Amino acid sequence: MTLTWPWALLGLLLVPVVVTGFRRLLRRQEERRGELARQGLVVSVPPRDRWARLAPALLVAALVVLVVAMTRPVAAVAEPRREGTVVLAFDVSTSMSATDIKPTRLEAAKAAARQFIDKQPPSVRLGVVAFGGTGLVTERPTTDKAAVLAAVNRLDAQGETSLGGGLLGALSAIAGRPITKVATSDAGSDEESNIGYYGGTSIVVLTDGENTTGPDPRDVAELISAAGVRIEPIGLGTPEGAVLQVDGFSIATALDKATLQDIAEATGGTYREADDAASLANIYDSIELNWTMRTVPHEVTSLVAALAALLLAAGATISVLRQGRVV
Structure with a gap:
């Protein structure tokens, strides 16, 4: 696979920033929720289960795949085609x-x-x-x-x-x-x-x-x-x-x-x-006529973007079902 715009991979540098910011947000929420629980203002919330932990991972993966889609990747696809030479000899x-x-x-x-x-x-x-x-x-x-x-x-x-x-x-x-x-x-x-x-x-x-x-x-x-x-x-x-x-x-x-x-x-x-x-x-x-396999380059941006959308939808669905919100 080749990338049409490889410089777009610089967007991956934002992923650690987003992940760090998201973890800080979760930490503050848990600290605030624990403080309110000690004061008896909210019910103590049990630790998050593995499904709740999976949702952020899927969202991060969606972000990474989306950045890859922005590079306009091109894949070499083998396609069958008829080729050759035919001479028509007329009497x-x-x-x-x-x-x-x-x-x-x-x-x-x-x-x-x-x-x-x-x-x-x-x-x-x-x-x-x-x-x-x-x-x-x-x-x-x-x-x-x-x-x-x-x-x-x-x-x-x-x-x-x-x-x-x-x-x-x-x-x-x-x-x-x-x-x-x-x-x-x-x-x-x-x-x-x-x-x-x-x-x-x-x-x-x-x-x-x-x-x-x-x-x-x-x-x-x-x-x-x-x-x-x-x-x-x-x-x-x-x-x-x-x-x-x-x-x-x-x-x-x-x-x-x-x-x-x-x-x-x-x-x-x-x-x-x-x-x-x-x-x-x-x-x-x-x-x-002869059928041969030729390797033809095809841009697969839409397929990569679709994968990112599926990961995003899966992460959001799990998060809503376990926590009642996306983030």
């Missing part, structure tokens, strides 16, 4: 314009993402990555929710899909520098140590799971796992899928959950599936 390939989730897969993901962003506490940093043929960091992890929402609103579906590239883009956003390749088995340990460790960080991947170009997302997931990052894939679409018309060609697209389940398992994350906008919003709510 913006052409297949995300499919309408098996209304109005489209991408628009439903963006709508649910806005709700997720609004609900996050200030202690959570949010980033946005868009991936088609490659992963592009459109907003680095920040606590500026307005910037994150603006990045989500700018997303548009077009091009091919590189799920591995999107994961590398998300890892780049977390690491704060570009990471463009996956380590080989011979250089894996060096590559992993160069990336660093980012516990308490998650990548939420919103995709239909279809992958049309490298790198292999499973290899990237292994690298991400070594960095202490969880991948939380959200599968968008239905197994039946939909047919898109692109440049006069009909292209069938459907949810491929096997790959998404593999990358979730590799990093200790959880694969979730959304086949409509409502279930997608519920999935966002179920994503777990």
Whole structure:
């Protein structure tokens, strides 16, 4: 505990003065009462019992605590809070314009993402990555929710899909520098140590799971796992899928959950599936962030003053019941 106004403790110097004066007052009262009793003017009063002696002690204690309250004490209180970094990695390939989730897969993901962003506490940093043929960091992890929402609103579906590239883009956003390749088995340990460790960080991947170009997302997931990052894939679409018309060609697209389940398992994350906008919003709510205990200073003047008031009330009550007066 720290004191905001420690000089107020000088008030404790008055406590001995008050106690000495009070004892002198009691002594005079007892001497006067004894003299009147000898003259037969008053009834002899028996010695005070221990309850009567307790009352002054409580009143003095109340005075001491009240002086301590005047110093404005500050106590360090451990508070639970959610914190960490979440990177939202959006698949913006052409297949995300499919309408098996209304109005489209991408628009439903963006709508649910806005709700997720609004609900996050200030202690959570949010980033946005868009991936088609490659992963592009459109907003680095920040606590500026307005910037994150603006990045989500700018997303548009077009091009091919590189799920591995999107994961590398998300890892780049977390690491704060570009990471463009996956380590080989011979250089894996060096590559992993160069990336660093980012516990308490998650990548939420919103995709239909279809992958049309490298790198292999499973290899990237292994690298991400070594960095202490969880991948939380959200599968968008239905197994039946939909047919898109692109440049006069009909292209069938459907949810491929096997790959998404593999990358979730590799990093200790959880694969979730959304086949409509409502279930997608519920999935966002179920994503777990780290709970940590942070020591936060709180002024406890009111609590100390309340303790002083309780001691004062207890002392006054005992005194009135035993002697018919407070002092």
